Every structure is written in C-alpha cells, then in structure tokens.
Amino acid sequence: MAKVFMSGIRKEFGSTVALSDFTLEIESGELVCLLGPSGCGKTTALRILAGFEKADAGSVTVGGEDITYVPTPKRNFGMVFQEYSLFPNMTGRENVEFALKLRKAGSAERKDTIDRLLEVTGLTPHADKFPHQMSGGQRQRVALARALASNPRVLLLDEPLSALDAKVRDSLREEIRRVQREIGVTTLFVTHDQHEALAIADRVGVMSHGRLEQIDPPRALYEQPDSAFVAGFVGTVNRIPAQVDGDRWRVLNRSVSASQTVDGATLAAIRPEQIAVDVDAAGDDTVREVVFLGPLTRLTVDHGGSTLIADVLTSEFGGATMGDRVRVRLRDDVDAIVLIEG
C-alpha cells in the first residue's frame, strides 16, 4: 500500500498535448477513477504511472519514493488491461504463477498465494483451463489475480471491463471493488463509462483535453460539478438560465440559493430528477417525448423554446403523452442549485 502522487505532468505526442500540468494524488488504499472522453489523456496518465510512457515534465512518487525514471519492471505494480492479456500458452494458474516466479517467490509461497488469489477471485474451478477455454469474465478475473499476485504497491486498471457484456461487467465491477477493499491496494482505474466510475470509485477525476477538471467523491461530483463540462459529462443535465433575485436566484419560477457558483455564471445546472412535471391543460410547456424506463419515466419537454429533460417517478407521473400541455417546475425538495458558466 502506498500513496501515489503525480505532479505537474506534461506529455506531448508530436504536436498533440496529451497531458498538461496534470496533478493527481491517490491516498493509500484508495480507488480513484479517471473518467473522460476518448483522447482526454486518461490512458496516457495511467501509462505514465505504469512507466510505459515517459513524461516530458513533472514527477511521479509512490510511497514517497520518486519513481519518475524507474523502469516498469522495477515499480512492482499490478495491471489489468482492456484487451485480454493472459499468456495463451499458460493455464490460469500458470499465468498467476508466472508473476510470482518473476518476483522470485519460493514454491510454498507461490502455492499459497495462488490458492488464496484464485479463491478470492472465485476462479478455483477454472484454474487449470487455458485462456481460450475461459469466458471473457473469467479471463479478466485471472488477469486481476495475476496483477495482485506479487503484492503490488499500486494496482492499475485500464478499462478492464470494456470488452465484456453488460451483465458480466456489472458483477465483475463489484468483484473488483470487493477484492480491492479486501486487499487494500492503492488503485487507479481508467474508464470512459461514467456509471462504472461512479459505482466503483472512492473519488472520480474527470478529465478533458489533458487536464483534470475536477476530482471528488462520486456524489459530490454529481451534485456539485465545478464546470459545465463536468456537469454535462457526468449524468444528464439541463442548462437553465437563472435570474438574480436579491442574494438568491430565480429558476423555473422558484427562488433558490446557489450552493456553488462560478464568477459571472448565469446558467443553472439542473438534473432531470430535480424537475417535476404537472399535467395541466393550461400549462405553457409541451411534452415532446415520453420514454418509459421502469421506475422512472423520462420526459422531453418543450419549455419556452428550449428543451428540458425530466425524470419523474413513474408511480407519481400523471401519464401525459406526446403533445400534452404540462407545467414544469423545480421539485419542492430542491432548495439549492449549482450555477455553471454562462
């Protein structure tokens, strides 16, 4: 277990700036997700931490030790890749053992560690299969066991769930989290999937154009986005103009306080679940689309020329259909809003 500190990292590929003044701190035993669209630099950050890429500027320390120039094999990290990376000529058990042999572990220690890891990852029945005989989920579990075999200081996960189908992805995501907590290894998880990031991380760092836009626990990130980009990238958001109302703000005919604001900002970031929709024949707004999502129903509403998205509880929803007149408002329990740049 070790604290990771990447400081002032800059990386260019030709004329493209992949990372610019990138700073990231991961506490010992913490799981941090880097989230962002493709090309935002998240994978480059992970590859620099792994030692696969050299930073043009900045430093990387792990447990207080500067490892900026330490080659990958000497960093004692574990890594799971997006592509299946098991060695095809070795069984699951041999794959895990390979990592231990490289660390010069004795045969008794190897056996103990392998048995423990195979059990933790639920792989004992599949240990002697070759990778091509395993399902995608099993392969990634072996890859996880292999990554943890040498008791790494840091665990790196590079979109480990992207190649899997939705159901396996969910269960393996929970399993990764459980194993990571159990072992307590400092972990950096890179993904472009916001649901994955919000579900698994202690903190999520949202990246854009080579910079860390915001890093916070999932709920804070969702409820208190620092910028329009973060608000838009994490979850769905309605950007609604807000008018000054004394020291408060007026949004959708309600006076509310601003829990967070950026200088000069006049746009409120309102989540779909913060909007209520009342069916009212005399209302000014029109339903454009109704999507049934089980417990929730998503309504697209035409409001004064702009389009709003509202998620309402199906059980409380009046059953409006396309073209019906409605009235949108902020839900009663919303008393503070987030203002993002105009």
Next chain:
Amino acid sequence: MKVLRTIFLILLGLYFFVPLLAMARFAFQSVPVVLLTPEKLLEGWSISGLIEVFGNPEFQRATIVSLQLMVLAIVLTLVLLLPLAALVEIRAPQLRTLMTAITLLPWVVPPVALVVGVAATFRNTVPWFLASPYSLVPFYVLWALPFSYRALDAGLRSIGARTLYEAARVMGASTFTIIVRVLVPNMIGAIIAASVLTAALVLGEFAFAALLLKETLPTFMAEFQRSEPRAGMALALAVMLLTALIIWIGVRALRKRGMDLQAAGV
C-alpha cells in the same frame, strides 16, 4: 458455373502435371519417345540412374552444403528477424509500413546487382567471407525476407504481442524473458511458417549460388543435367518432392495449431 470451375481445374491440373509426367517418363523410362507404343508403356522403367546420383560424392557434398545453408538461413532469419519484428510491433508500430517496404527490397533488386554490390564491398575487406559457401546465408536470409518477415509480423499481431509484452513488463520480466517465455511459445505457428518458406527458397535458389560460384544442390543439378540429362531430370523430381514434403510437414504442423499458411501471413 460448377462445370466451368471443374473444366478450369482439370486444365490447370493438366498444365501442372503433364510436364511432370513427361519429366518422370523421360527420367525413369529408358524407351525413346519415338519408339513408345502402348505395348511398351510399362517397359524399361528403372530408378537406377537416380540411385547412382545419390552415390555421387559431388552430389552428396552439394546436398550437405544446401542443407547446412538451409538450417543456417533459418536460424539467422529467426535470430535476426524475430527480435526485430517484435521490437517494431511493440515499440514502434508506426514503422510497420516502412518495414514491409524494406523487406520487399531484395525482390526489387535483381540477384546479380545484389551479388556484385556485396562482392565489391567484401572482396576488399573480408575476402575469406566470399570464399566460404556460408557467404550465401546472408543472401538467402535477405531473399526470404518478404515471406519470413511477414509471417513473423502476422504472428506477433495475431497474439496481441504488445499487450502481452506490457503485461509481462509490469510483472517484472526482462525483454529477453518476454521473448523467450511469452512471445516465442505463442507464435510457434508463425515461426514454422517462416522456417518452411525459408527452407523452400534455399533449396531451390540458383542465381546467388551460381553468381558466387558455389556448389549447392541447385547448381550441382544444373551442371549434372548437362552431362546426364536423364538422371538430372530424376534428381530434379526428387528435390521437388523433398521440398513439397518439407512444406507439407510445415503445413501439417500449422494445422495442428489451428492455422494455415494464410493465417501465418503468407
């Protein structure tokens, strides 16, 4: 359509096999073609000429040289090209197009130009090198490049060499360990394909050996055929069968691994 295809295949078969049959008849039947009647079709067949060649010390020398050249060319090909192809795939995949172009060069430059160029360079610096029959090995490695490099490159790509390399690196493996323990065992198919193709080329190559005045199996055969046309033809058939056998063994080995020459990039 099916009829057309069958006719085409039959014609193609005739195109290949009629000359071979004619060759075989000429080589193994001692009845002149003008005297050949249906009754004499089975008369006078003998492989004594071929057996006699096998006893010829000059033939034995040339064959041993050719087999040695084949083994050395295969070893040098693998020792040089495998790490090179691995390095390009892992560290500099952007160079792949350039490498493919470079590996085609030996087939663009005619053998005579290659030999003259190399001879002019080495004759003044390391004359002993050109004196040895093994001086052919580098030429053969170059000559087989378009096939051997592509087979190895395709093998590396099909196993996702880059990810395997990085996975092993994180675990603490050295580049040598990765090549020996991870890459080679997973690309045996590609290695077999590269070796078989190199072997087939070496066993049939004439121009380099003739230009450098070396006696290999093909140059011996050309010489021998002038003095002993029948036995020479028999020998040519035997060598062809040997080459076909090597390719067949290679293809079988690939099949066992669920591959074919096409999958090995050839």
